[in-house]
Amino acid sequence: MTTLGALLPAHLGGKLRIGCIGSGRMGGALLSGFAALKLPELSLCAYNRSPEKLEPFKALGVEAMPGVAATAEQADLLLIAVKPYQVAEVLAAARGHIRPGTLVLSIAAGVSLARLAAEVDQGVAVARCMPTTTALVGKGVFAFCFRADAEEWRAPVLALFGQMGVCLELAEGKFTDFSALIGAGPAYVFAMMQGLVQAGITLGFPQDASRRMVGALFAGCAALAEAEAAPLIQLRDDVCSPGGLTIAGVNVLDRAGLSGLIVDAVLAAQKRGREMES
Ligand SMILES: NC(=O)c1ccc[n+]([C@@H]2O[C@H](COP(=O)([O-])OP(=O)(O)OC[C@H]3O[C@@H](n4cnc5c(N)ncnc54)[C@H](OP(=O)(O)O)[C@@H]3O)[C@@H](O)[C@H]2O)c1
Structure with a gap:
């Protein structure tokens, strides 16, 4: 079986560090899901506005970060798991700190790829994911939409999330329909x-x-x-x-x-x- 490390973009040298902004219901479910995979090539860090919400994840091996910028600096894949109206504020705080070659993967309902791309630095790839909370028990259903600049991320992201449930790729225009049917x-x-x-x-x-x-x-x-x-x-x-x-x-x-x-x-x-x- 191909390992996640072998699918990752070459510049990562076979290791992936996920930085998660927001560890509420959905960010927390994904952090728990990733941690449960116990993949040697995967490391996790996260920042949440109320730091006490990160406590349960520390025990799972997630490193608690002091802020958005510090998380962005360390992440190869920056997962945006805040409410849709909080995304702009988070991306503004991350701006200038996300390394080129990083993937910004947003799970925020209704926030378009165009909007994400407009709010990150050049050279940063963007993609959207619509998950279900059942990811927590390895039975998630995930829809993905990758912008053209995120092509090298497609295989590793689908392989990673595929270990926590069923993944499908959808045209961005179908994302809200998927959210109404499956996300909800x-x-x-x-x-x-x-x-x-x-x-x-x-x-x-x-x-x-x-x-x-x-x-x-x-x-x-x-x-x-x-x-x-x-x-x-x-x-x-x-x-x-x-x-x-x-x-x-x-x-x-x-x-x-x-x-x-x-x-x-x-x-x-x-x-x-x-x-x-x-
Ligand atoms: N819940 C679902 O079933 C579901 C399904 C599909 C997609 N989604 C998407 O997932 C996203 C998160 O939803 P949720 O239900 O997980 O919401 P949530 O439980 O309210 O979690 C959001 C978290 O983000 C934190 N946060 C807010 N602003 C922040 C900032 N500037 N920096 C760091 N952390 C910040 C909040 O911290 P505080 O504790 O300080 O408030 C909170 O813990 C949404 O965009 C939603 O569209 C959710």
């Missing part, structure tokens, strides 16, 4: 899980047992849907015996228009995402 996806899935857990409690199962059963149900269904080529609607119908208990429940979901409701939720997220693009 954990919220939809957890909402459905919560409904079932609540139903379990209503039926008299203890909270922890209900949660454990529902978690296993979702994991099992995801594995089955991946293993079976059959349409999802057939997998659903396969568990509905004529005149049985399951079809009685499914009829209620259909009457409420569950599928349509989910489509509407994703379209609402897409609409809001488009409003936030810059």
Whole structure:
């Protein structure tokens, strides 16, 4: 198997130092995901505005940095994991400190490659990634878009993130759609899980047992849907015996228009995402 070191741009000499700005929900999930890989060629450093948020990551081998500029100076790959409205401030602080040949990889929703490129120094490559928080457990779904100047970074970045989940490349114009469907996806899935857990409690199962059963149900269904080529609607119908208990429940979901409701939720997220693009 080709190692990450062998895929890296030649000027890095087979070693990669990732500097992460922002260790909140998503930056933290990615730092934990990278650390869990335990790759000898990979080292991690990070800066967060509130330094206490870096504490849990120090134990994972992440070096806590004193500021944006110091992180930018050390990073071969500078990961921007702050809120979209905070990106300009971070890149202004990094300006003049990012070495040529570095990749600035932003996970900020709605911040375009053109905007990123306009805010970094010449010779610095830029790319966008839209991750899911499930990266924390090595089951992320990541969309990438590389600007032409980031070509040498494509293979190593896909190989690195591919060890923490599924990677796909998308045209930048599809990024907001991906964010509405998949980036926001954990919220939809957890909402459905919560409904079932609540139903379990209503039926008299203890909270922890209900949660454990529902978690296993979702994991099992995801594995089955991946293993079976059959349409999802057939997998659903396969568990509905004529005149049985399951079809009685499914009829209620259909009457409420569950599928349509989910489509509407994703379209609402897409609409809001488009409003936030810059
Ligand atoms: N959460 C998701 O599911 C998800 C999914 C896909 C993409 N994203 C993207 O990921 C990015 C981060 O989202 P999040 O949910 O992780 O937000 P978050 O939990 O608020 O994390 C942002 C972190 O950035 C830190 N920060 C803010 N300004 C900073 C600065 N100037 N220098 C250093 N650190 C700074 C904040 O520090 P403080 O503690 O001081 O506030 C905070 O810890 C967003 O752009 C979002 O679009 C998130």
